[in-house]
Amino acid sequence: MPQATNEELLARWKEEPAPLLPLLHAFHQRDGYLSEDALRFVAEGLRIPIADLFGTVTFYHHFSRDEAGLDRPRICTGPVCSMRGAEVLTASLRAAGHDPQPMPCPGRCDQPVPVIHGGTVLTGRTAGTLVSGPSPLPPPAPQGVEECVFAGIRTPGHSTLAVYRGEGGYAALTRAVTGMTADEVIDVIDRSGLAGRGGAGFPTGRKWRAVADAPGHPKTIVCNADEGEPGCFKDRLLMDHDPHGLIEGMALSAYATGSVRGFIYLRYEYPETVDILEGAIAEAEAAGLLGDGILSSDFSFDLRVRRGAGAYICGEETSLLNSLEGKHPFPRNRPPFPVTHGYENLPTVVNNVETLSSAPPILVHGADWYRGLGRGDHAGTKVISLSGDIARPGNYEVPIGLPLAELLHDWAGGPPSRRSIQAVTMAGLSGGFLAGADLDVTLDEPSIRSKGSFLGAGGIMVFDDSRDMIRVTRESMEFFAEESCGKCFPCRIGTQRLVERLEGEGPGTVEAWVDEVTDLNEVMKKTSACGLGQAAPLLTESLIRYFPERVRRHVAGRGPGHGSARKG
Numbered sequence: 001m002p003q004a005t006n007e008e009l010l011a012r013w014k015e016e017p018a019p020l021l022p023l024l025h026a027f028h029q030r031d032g033y034l035s036e037d038a039l040r041f042v043a044e045g046l047r048i049p050i051a052d053l054f055g056t057v058t059f060y061h062h063f064s065r066d067e068a069g070l071d072r073p074r075i076c077t078g079p080v081c082s083m084r085g086a087e088v089l090t091a092s093l094r095a096a097g098h099d100p101q102p103m104p105c106p107g108r109c110d111q112p113v114p115v116i117h118g119g120t121v122l123t124g125r126t127a128g129t130l131v132s133g134p135s136p137l138p139p140p141a142p143q144g145v146e147e148c149v150f151a152g153i154r155t156p157g158h159s160t161l162a163v164y165r166g167e168g169g170y171a172a173l174t175r176a177v178t179g180m181t182a183d184e185v186i187d188v189i190d191r192s193g194l195a196g197r198g199g200a201g202f203p204t205g206r207k208w209r210a211v212a213d214a215p216g217h218p219k220t221i222v223c224n225a226d227e228g229e230p231g232c233f234k235d236r237l238l239m240d241h242d243p244h245g246l247i248e249g250m251a252l253s254a255y256a257t258g259s260v261r262g263f264i265y266l267r268y269e270y271p272e273t274v275d276i277l278e279g280a281i282a283e284a285e286a287a288g289l290l291g292d293g294i295l296s297s298d299f300s301f302d303l304r305v306r307r308g309a310g311a312y313i314c315g316e317e318t319s320l321l322n323s324l325e326g327k328h329p330f331p332r333n334r335p336p337f338p339v340t341h342g343y344e345n346l347p348t349v350v351n352n353v354e355t356l357s358s359a360p361p362i363l364v365h366g367a368d369w370y371r372g373l374g375r376g377d378h379a380g381t382k383v384i385s386l387s388g389d390i391a392r393p394g395n396y397e398v399p400i401g402l403p404l405a406e407l408l409h410d411w412a413g414g415p416p417s418r419r420s421i422q423a424v425t426m427a428g429l430s431g432g433f434l435a436g437a438d439l440d441v442t443l444d445e446p447s448i449r450s451k452g453s454f455l456g457a458g459g460i461m462v463f464d465d466s467r468d469m470i471r472v473t474r475e476s477m478e479f480f481a482e483e484s485c486g487k488c489f490p491c492r493i494g495t496q497r498l499v500e501r502l503e504g505e506g507p508g509t510v511e512a513w514v515d516e517v518t519d520l521n522e523v524m525k526k527t528s529a530c531g532l533g534q535a536a537p538l539l540t541e542s543l544i545r546y547f548p549e550r551v552r553r554h555v556a557g558r559g560p561g562h563g564s565a566r567k568g
């Protein structure tokens, strides 16, 4: 088939909503990189100043600007892959004649080590054994544990409309559209206690009500499927095996808030998921469950998938909105919040995949049912992505309030090779570490926040007692330093300074080193403009709290010449 011309690509996307990213992807895929000619053509076609477009394109990891770009393998250097063979795989690919480059975690910590090559994601330990495949299904829930979003996910064919509907799928949307007011739908979600599962934990019913009440049209539902947090890989599983659950949840949110358009902002690193989602959207449209006049009512909802291009900060909701709008993906200043000034400055719901996928079962079974799934006073469930030094890594839907030790040892088999657990991360990397007696927490925000951390999106990486926690912290901080968008000073400089201290620079006595790192931590926490700069110092803070002896050896063990000449 002849290749599409520049003009054909532009004509395909120019009149579509949020056209910049898909148009750039079309050129990138066609040419294997983004040439200067392509960028000039896109800048002119979409009326974007070329300097702005150049700055935006080079901000993303996966848009290549040199000719061999798309064909050059990129290997995960995240904390789990780094201890599970990233170096071996790099050497193996070099021996096979490739020029592999490092990349941040692409969300497959349960299948180390991932490589992106030519737009495909493969996993394995050597060049000759790399394979691609869908997200692994979750292990069966322990006896007596009731699930919400995973309840039907293991049924063969669940991702198809026929099987999904055969199991009662789209009953919630049908009930809402044919027999409930928008306000009644919001009321059920509100009473269920469902809170955001993307990190911040904002009550979902309150968010939906704020958008419903906000003036301005058209309103928008944005599904945050950026999942860039290292150690998190739950949203990929939900989208791969339950795409209709997400679509139904988005349609319910649209009905409840009076929204008519929606986007799934999907991270670049999930290429197979694009086809799965677009296939499911086409099925739903053909069945009258999306599009104009849904279920023969006057409710209409248009849903599109938009692919990111590799930037952790695009998971922050206002960066995401800027990215979607074709702007440079810096976080916006808040307030105003997206509920009133979101996509195109109009009222917008931004919700995580897991949050939206929880809505249909809650509508079917009721608010009390969902509340009752949690332990003690806690409402509902949370999917935890578990990886690292653990016998059975994977995604687990746990009752909120489950003891962490029960998940680690009873559900997931504990650490392999008779070692003991030295530390775990919380919220992927963003919550820093828990260790020692503080591993005795329950999986709910109050319990984990009382230890100076947070549950967030639910990524937990396990490190056994053979791991060097200075190295783990340094590699984790390197991630934040690389992903800092650079908009504000405390985060841009602070993350770099913390990396240097973990590399061996800084004051020569342990007391002075700890004082300086603590000072950096506090300034970053108080003055960074968004969650990235506020969360990164939790790593160094918890390192100092739990591993003072290792910190002492780190500072004492440096040879002459390690003191920093640089100023923080």
Ligand SMILES: Cc1cc2nc3c(=O)[nH]c(=O)nc-3n(C[C@H](O)[C@H](O)[C@H](O)COP(=O)(O)O)c2cc1C
Pocket (backbone or CB within 6 Å): 195, 196, 197, 198, 199, 200, 201, 202, 224, 225, 226, 227, 228, 229, 312, 313, 314, 315, 316, 317, 318, 350, 351, 352, 353, 355, 356, 530, 531, 532
């Ligand atoms: C640096 C940063 C990265 C984030 N990444 C994600 C992400 O990948 N997915 C996500 O759902 N939320 C992410 N969030 C949280 C979003 O800003 C937002 O709170 C969330 O999408 C709202 O949906 P929820 O209420 O359903 O959780 C991130 C926040 C920050 C500060």
Ligand code: SF4
Pocket (backbone or CB within 6 Å): 313, 331, 483, 484, 485, 486, 487, 488, 489, 491, 492, 528, 529, 530, 531, 532, 533, 534
């Ligand atoms: S805290 Fe970091 S990531 Fe957030 S706006 Fe500031 S520089 Fe950007």
